[in-house]
Amino acid sequence: MNNVFVYCEINEEGHIAEVSLELLSKGRRLANKLNVELEALAIGYRLENIADEVFTYGVNILHLADDKRLFPYLTLPHASIVTGIFKEEQPQIALFGATSIGRDLAPRVASALRCGLTADCTSLEIGNHTELKSNKVYQNLLYQIRPAFGGNIIATIVNPDTRPQMATVRDGVMKKEPLPSPFSGKINHVEVQKYLSDVDFVVQIIDRHIEQRKVNLKGAQIIVSGGYGVGTPENFKLLYELAETIGAEVGASRAAVDAGLADHERQIGQTGVTVQPKLYIACGISGAIQHRAGMDKSAQIISINKDPNAPINQIADYTIIGDVAEIIPKFIHFYKLNSK
Amino acid sequence: MSFRIIVLAKQVPDTRNVGKDAMKADGTVNRAALPAIFNPDDLNALEMALKIKDQMVDAEVIIVTMGPSRAAEIIREALYRGADRGYLVTDRKFAGSDTLATSYTLSLAIRKLEPFHLLITGRQAIDGDTAQVGPQTAEKLGIPQITYVEELISIDLQQVVVKRRLEQGVETVKSPLPVCITVHGSAPACRPRNAKLLMKFKHARTYTELQEETRDYTQLRFEKPYLDIEELSGDALEADEEKIGLAGSPTKVKKIENVVFQHKESKILNNSDQDIEWLVRQLIQNHIIG
Ligand SMILES: Cc1cc2nc3c(=O)[nH]c(=O)nc-3n(C[C@H](O)[C@H](O)[C@H](O)COP(=O)(O)OP(=O)(O)OC[C@H]3O[C@@H](n4cnc5c(N)ncnc54)[C@H](O)[C@@H]3O)c2cc1C
Ligand SMILES: Nc1ncnc2c1ncn2[C@@H]1O[C@H](COP(=O)(O)O)[C@@H](O)[C@H]1O
Numbered sequence: 001m002n003n004v005f006v007y008c009e010i011n012e013e014g015h016i017a018e019v020s021l022e023l024l025s026k027g028r029r030l031a032n033k034l035n036v037e038l039e040a041l042a043i044g045y046r047l048e049n050i051a052d053e054v055f056t057y058g059v060n061i062l063h064l065a066d067d068k069r070l071f072p073y074l075t076l077p078h079a080s081i082v083t084g085i086f087k088e089e090q091p092q093i094a095l096f097g098a099t100s101i102g103r104d105l106a107p108r109v110a111s112a113l114r115c116g117l118t119a120d121c122t123s124l125e126i127g128n129h130t131e132l133k134s135n136k137v138y139q140n141l142l143y144q145i146r147p148a149f150g151g152n153i154i155a156t157i158v159n160p161d162t163r164p165q166m167a168t169v170r171d172g173v174m175k176k177e178p179l180p181s182p183f184s185g186k187i188n189h190v191e192v193q194k195y196l197s198d199v200d201f202v203v204q205i206i207d208r209h210i211e212q213r214k215v216n217l218k219g220a221q222i223i224v225s226g227g228y229g230v231g232t233p234e235n236f237k238l239l240y241e242l243a244e245t246i247g248a249e250v251g252a253s254r255a256a257v258d259a260g261l262a263d264h265e266r267q268i269g270q271t272g273v274t275v276q277p278k279l280y281i282a283c284g285i286s287g288a289i290q291h292r293a294g295m296d297k298s299a300q301i302i303s304i305n306k307d308p309n310a311p312i313n314q315i316a317d318y319t320i321i322g323d324v325a326e327i328i329p330k331f332i333h334f335y336k337l338n339s340k
Numbered sequence: 341m342s343f344r345i346i347v348l349a350k351q352v353p354d355t356r357n358v359g360k361d362a363m364k365a366d367g368t369v370n371r372a373a374l375p376a377i378f379n380p381d382d383l384n385a386l387e388m389a390l391k392i393k394d395q396m397v398d399a400e401v402i403i404v405t406m407g408p409s410r411a412a413e414i415i416r417e418a419l420y421r422g423a424d425r426g427y428l429v430t431d432r433k434f435a436g437s438d439t440l441a442t443s444y445t446l447s448l449a450i451r452k453l454e455p456f457h458l459l460i461t462g463r464q465a466i467d468g469d470t471a472q473v474g475p476q477t478a479e480k481l482g483i484p485q486i487t488y489v490e491e492l493i494s495i496d497l498q499q500v501v502v503k504r505r506l507e508q509g510v511e512t513v514k515s516p517l518p519v520c521i522t523v524h525g526s527a528p529a530c531r532p533r534n535a536k537l538l539m540k541f542k543h544a545r546t547y548t549e550l551q552e553e554t555r556d557y558t559q560l561r562f563e564k565p566y567l568d569i570e571e572l573s574g575d576a577l578e579a580d581e582e583k584i585g586l587a588g589s590p591t592k593v594k595k596i597e598n599v600v601f602q603h604k605e606s607k608i609l610n611n612s613d614q615d616i617e618w619l620v621r622q623l624i625q626n627h628i629i630g
Contacts, residue, residue, distance in 0.1 A: 072511075075475075075485055075487075076484055079479075100488060104487045106472075107470075107476045108475045108478070110440065111440060111476035111479035111480060115590055116438065116590030117439070117440075118591060119468075119469065119471065120469060143594070144591075148467075148468060148469070149467060153596050153597065154596070154597045154598075155593055155596050155597075156593070156594040156596075156597075157592065158591070159591055159592070161590060202515060203484045203514070204515075205511055206501065206512045207511070207512040208510075208512075209510050210508050210509040211508055246630070278628055279628050300628060303606075308608070313606055313608075314606065315606075317606060317607065318606065319606050320610070320611060320619070321611065322611030326611055327611055327616065330613065331619075331620060334613075334616055334620040335620050335629070338617070338620055339624055339630040
């Protein structure tokens with residue numbers, strides 16, 4: 001009762017989605033802090049192999065709703081099962097990925113349970129809260145921290161009176177932390193028929209085209225990222241060359257994507273991917289708040305920019321002032337000279 | 341009975357064009373300096389509704405918006421582009437609504453317009469970026485939802501077929517009516533204002549707006565009742581006071597921080613061979629690259 005729940009998304013290969021593993025890691029920390037258990041809920045078909053995957057993250061109870069009709073994802077059957085289980089188990093916190101699935105499902109569930117939901121949190125913490133009007137003190141609420149207003153403000157949201165406290169979090173925002181030693185939890189096989197009815201299946205999928213993501217920014221240790229300042233496709237090729245040389249992935253700012261210099265899937269920032277590489281090399285990127293939101297947790301940042309006052313320089317560890325078209329070839333040259 | 345399409349649209353501050361004067365000296369957001377606009381995705385939603393209207397023998401598009409008196413501007417904007425009529429859901433008591441209270445309130449207004457065939461919303465509003473109001477309104481109304489719709493494939497009196505844009509691909513789905521569709525910003529852009537409609541509706545006003553007008557509109561409105569933009573208050577909707585506004589909003593804002601730069605000690609280098617070689621060596625020595 002009153003545990004922390006994570007909705008585990010199932011990907012095309014039948015595994016738990018990365019974002020869900022990240023949420024399990026965060027959920028484990030929150031559960032420890034609150035001294036409660038961590039429970040996972042996975043809904044799909046042929047889920048027998050996911051248990052080990054999930055228990056590595058310290059899940060105490062895994063609820064498995066396994067039925068042929070539950071994959072691919074459909075809103076209504078998943079919402080009925082999640083709502084039904086939450087009503088019985090009364091979680092205090094429930095986390096979902098801010099993905100096409102999580103952002104479709106979580107609001108439907110929150111509405112049915114009449115509880116609060118905060119989208120796209122960038123940080124989750126436990127803390128107390130005093131209601132100003134009544135002076136009532138609430139212990140151990142979930143602080144749901146997220147940017148709002150186009151990223152110009154950061155708001156901390158709480159749900160004092162309703163449960164569960166629901167939040168969605170984007171891919172790559174939380175860190176994946178498998179437990180060092182083996183862990184085994186319990187499995188609860190959900191009796192799906194109890195929650196489903198025929199009206200849950202009125203919407204039908206006629207056709208699906210799922211493309212594999214080609215670019216793996218999230219997994220990259222080093223990212224060479226280009227902005228509008230890179231200027232031309234020829235200059236952008238230099239970034240690929242550098243990335244190839246030092247074993248990096250290529251990212252981009254929205255302005256670069258809008259200008260056609262890079263594909264959308266390479267966009268980093270509030271409306272793109274959130275990354276935390278060991279090294280982020282920002283080339284011709286000014287560092288607007290929406291861009292920084294997706295990369296400011298990088299361990300080391302190098303900015304290459306003509307403008308000494310570009311905002312990105314303020315969060316960079318190293319700033320090279322000058323033209324990307326001249327600096328990158330030099331960088332490649334000296335790398336080849338010095339590495340082996 | 342005509343084919344009824346309801347579009348939910350919101351007036352939002354233009355957070356995409358946050359200029360220098362948008363932040364006050366004390367670092368807080370200066371809402372007054374931000375222009376209020378038609379939420380971008382909601383224009384795509386309106387276009388989808390208008391396109392369906394073009395295809396049907398007898399269809400009407402009704403725009404519903406919840407907001408302060410000023411939000412009537414976007415109803416007029418929708419009328420200029422082809423919507424048939426609009427409702428402004430407005431009341432001081434709605435202030436401070438989060439998405440749950442908003443969807444409850446909007447669902448009451450929509451219930452007044454039953455029976456309808458389609459409810460179309462934008463995917464998300466740029467002020468909050470939550471994408472919650474569409475699905476939550478659908479749940480309150482007990483109808484299915486199809487989110488992130490990019491393209492209308494076909495529609496008739498019984499069912500709709502659409503294409504959804506997902507993170508990793510596209511899905512074609514079909515649903516019986518009524519259904520709630522949330523429209524992605526990548527769907528076709530909205531048609532421009534139509535000059536004839538602009539002339540027809542430029543005097544469309546809510547009752548509240550009329551109170552502030554100096555000109556006497558009595559005769560005009562008697563002749564042209566379509567110029568009325570109806571306002572719906574909490575009382576008119578028989579809303580449960582516990583479920584609207586701040587009281588009906590489970591999420592509370594505990595704290596707001598303005599984003600400020602965290603200055604790091606940045607090492608400034610020049611475009612000289614020396615500096616760049618030094619940096620590359622540093623990175624290699626520290627096992628960051630190589
Ligand atoms: C709701 C919302 C969401 C957004 N989401 C994102 C997002 O997810 N990701 C994102 O990136 N943006 C996002 N943006 C856009 C963001 O506000 C900026 O417009 C964008 O990040 C700017 O990209 P940029 O730095 O490449 O371009 P610019 O701001 O034009 O900066 C170009 C930089 O290059 C430098 N430069 C020019 N020429 C050279 C040269 N030859 N050599 C070296 N330096 C040079 C310039 O000095 C300048 O600093 C979003 C905006 C909004 C409103
Ligand atoms: N106050 C409102 N009035 C009318 N429609 C709204 C309102 N708030 C949200 N919506 C609709 O719900 C969609 C999602 O909004 P949001 O959940 O705020 O991102 C918007 O694109 C609108 O279509």
